[in-house]
Amino acid sequence: MAAIEISGVSKRFGDVTALQNLDLTVEEGEVFGFLGPNGAGKSTTIDILLDHVRPTVGSAQVFGHDTQAASVPVRERTGVLPEGYGALGRMTGRTHLEFALQAKRAEGDPQAILDRVGIAEAGDRRVEDYSKGMKQRLMLGMALAGDPDLLILDEPTTGLDPNGARRMRQIVQAEADRGTTVFFSSHILEQVEAVCDRVGILNQGELVAVDTIDGLREAAGATGQLHVTMSSIPDGLVETIEQRGGVTSVAVEGTTLAVGCENAAKGAIVADCYEAGTVENVETSETSLEDLFVSYTGGEN
Amino acid sequence: MSWVAVARKDFRDAIRSRMFWALAIVFGLLSVGLGAAFGYYSDQFIESVPGNQLGVGLVSFVQSPITIFIMFVSAIICHKSIVGEWEQGSLKLLLSLPHTRLEVITGKIVGRSAVLAVPAIASLVIGLGVGGALLGTVPIVLSVEFLVAILVYIVLYVSIFVGLSAVTRSSSLAVAGAIVLIVVQFFWGAIAAVLTIVLDLSGDADWLYIYQSLTPNGAFNEVLSATLAATTEWPAATVRANNVDAVYATPVLAALILLLWFVVPVALGYWRFSNADL
Amino acid sequence: MNRLLQITRKDFTDAIRDRQLYALGALFLLVGLGIGYLAGSNAETASGVDVPRIGLGAMAFLGSVAAISMSYNQIVGKRASGELRVLLSLPFSRTEVVYGTFLGRLALVVAMTTGSIAVAGALAAVLGAPVSGSALLAAIVFAAGLMAVFVSLSIGLSAGSVNTTRAAAGAFGLFIVFLFRLWEGVPVAVRYVLNGFSFPSGPSPTWAMVWRQIQPIAAVRNVIAGVEPDLTVALVAYAPGLPDGEPYYVEPWFGATVVLAWIVLPVTLGYLKLRTADL
């Protein structure tokens, strides 16, 4: 059985179409990255899974439960870090967690969760006084309460510093190892790349790609980038490199050559440079997920 | 002047809300209804008007419901003016611009006063016009002074509630404060009656004069009556100070109290607001 | 534990962490002590129903204002702050959130009114004034019933409102309609319009009379008339007078039905509005 199964879902708000005939299946146990530009419909999709909004047409199932008819059973098995959340009144961090555990009818030690998300010492302070990063950690803790079978994380690293973001990644990894399905929406592509098995890219309410990141790379026919810094760039070198097979672009930035090429061509290009002059440094980069994202969603630049 | 920008922004923001138009319509209906009602039934009402003057009757017939309405409406549109922006975070945007906090408060008071004044004055001009047309006489001088008084009244309540909004740290508290101020004024007379009995003060009108002038409405009504009586056909009998001998019991005292109601809430709000860490 | 009661308990304990609430609680206590002291200091002339009567009268006003101002923001405010998203991401249904909050607020307001009346009775009794136990109990129960009406109206308003400004305007509206008795102006206006924009003459038609008696405070008063008639005078300032004769719509059973409707319907209508709303 699939963890999430969305079939033919469309959602209109007034005359704005947020989702257009969306079909998506997320298998149990996978970490699924959900990407898309602002306004693409990511949050609406998550809201539909949680019955915060209702689809205009179509239906969604979580672990086989219909998200509208059986919303409570869905949320009993799901841990959620929602977007645009607010603290529960004037309660402390610990009482927040106790409240979540009780709501899920689960046993669990609030202190252990506080430790896990890295706010062990703040458990008895009111959440109103928490910084944004601390609130974010607490909300992750509430999502983890009761060992859910599905974790839905909407922009989980918003407001987290790099230490917090790393801890969040580790937790997602650990949950995934435990067999939890993770549905992970984010704009920070490094994060997505680090944790996700598969990604889906949503654009203007439609799913434009679903694949592993490597699969997306191959499908986009993307090439690597090579940067060679020399003491000076000899005449004719650019032309020599352009002649080589597998080279797609050559640009000069100061005394650095930026070459777009297939991976196998890198060695020969560097050798050319070595023969032509003094090489000071060589750096490589793969097509980033950012470039892939922009190519799928038609972003400008 | 940087407060002008704040006032203009505030006014623009307000007139784009549906609430504003709903209020403007109610305002219009209320004014025209009151004006027309008095115009049609002046014969039934005129008995109770001191001096039996139609013009005075018309203005005094309109005055009381309109001022109560303004008091409620200003509470609704002003209680969140500062604390609401604070809670939501738009205050950060506002104060990132080169406004001082005093200019923010001033701009808010001017902007929200305009939001109330525009529909209020427009409706009252029509309402008094309709009433006057039905009566066959329009009390021009009295009406103009009355409209000016309504402007003053609007600014009075707007500054009280904006001041309240700048003092408090949550909009629920601002609502509670506004309700308390309104309720206390409604029961002010009843409280006086109780005090008179409990403290056995009957027969001594001096304290009652001061007491009745202590609330914003009390002070405003006394100053309004005194001003109108001095400059128009408005009957002097409506000025409370006439019934009291004490030297201090004059409309000047009421005017001073009124001035305090203008200054103190705003000053408290400004003091609290300007010393606060955002 | 039942999830509905979990919401109720959270709402209640959360309020207890609120400093503003202590100021309000102190006010209720002070009013109770004041009433008790007044009765006690006039012990010779006081009758047993004085304290319950004055207590109920004070609570009808003070309690209603407290109920409105403590409840109107309870759902829509959570919606604005994002708290509702968190609650509804946990396995709570919207039913549980709305009715749980209703019960939580009701418990809070009833605790205040009950405390105030009970303290008044206790102090008066200590000071030697006569206090009728049954009347005091009736005053407490009827004050609670009235609070249930106002909490229901306010929570319903809160659940049905899209933003906090409209809810606040609605709160002022409740206040004007019920405590300043705008309610009774409605039949006058309707008859004025029906009569071709002129004031009608003659006795009020039955529908206008019924309208006046289904005002919630009047309905509570009509129930009281059948249980503890000495207390009805407590609500005289907030409810329209009684018609001549004893038509069915002033009888206690009718009043009880109306009160029940005022308790159940507003919060339910608010819930129905929220049930299908997109957050």
Add this chain to the structure above:
Amino acid sequence: MAAIELNGLTKRFGESVTALRGVDLRVNEGEVFGFLGPNGAGKSTTINILLDFVRPTSGTARVLGLDAQHDSQEVRRRTGVLPEGYKVYDRLTARHHLEFVIESKETNDDPEAVLERVGLADAIDRKAGDFSKGMKQRLTLGMALVGDPDLLILDEPSTGLDPSGVQDVRQIVKEEASNGTTVFFSSHILSQVEAVCDRVGILRDGELVAVDTVDGLRDAAGTQATLRVVADGVTDGAIDAVQSLSGVSSVTFSDGVLTASVDDGAKMDVVTTLEDHGASVSDFETEEASLEELFMAYTGGGQ
């Protein structure tokens, strides 16, 4: 003159919380300065002091040569701010927002031109309440650009922005910087910071623990780049030869991939040495010490 100058800046909230402990910092005119630190390190407090939203307990802050408290209004007239945790006015259009700022700053910018820059020109007459989070962020950035400010303070500018929005922000920051505007840029997204900032400062527990260029921080932290070479026919002799190269350390070889930590100048030596020893290189990659690792090193957050 420095664009921002902090001297012994200390801020305590109440008795117990100390947000800043004697921070000294100088940001030069025209530079793009990245301001980093863990949550709660005092970044927001510092920015709030620059804007006179909060007042320091002791120490002074000068912005554009002006006292941040005393001349706050003038400071804010010459500064464009994208604050954190702001909210736009839902009922006003994008044009109204800009007109408001233009009037507040007494400048004569053209709202359309500003919105063009931030990519919102199509939405100029739409209500900001209907904007997505990213559009709101663009609008606020546009508001910060009004009046050609001498200083731009951007607090987490990429919050909520999708990758193309992030690229736009980066582009605008570069344009502003090339016009001589000083940019004070606070962010948690280190790849952003690395892409635009000339220098970075790292705040930790209210103290400034490092101020330098990203490369300077790398040198100071003594980190080396990692080089991975995919090659056939790598012999033990070849590995030994690579190991003996200067500037190369911790060489490992498995599954046809040779991994080594190398100084910048030595990378090609590794490749050529392998080829000299008869190996055929089919691919190689380099990886610099990321700013994230440096951040961890300075803030003690590594786990």
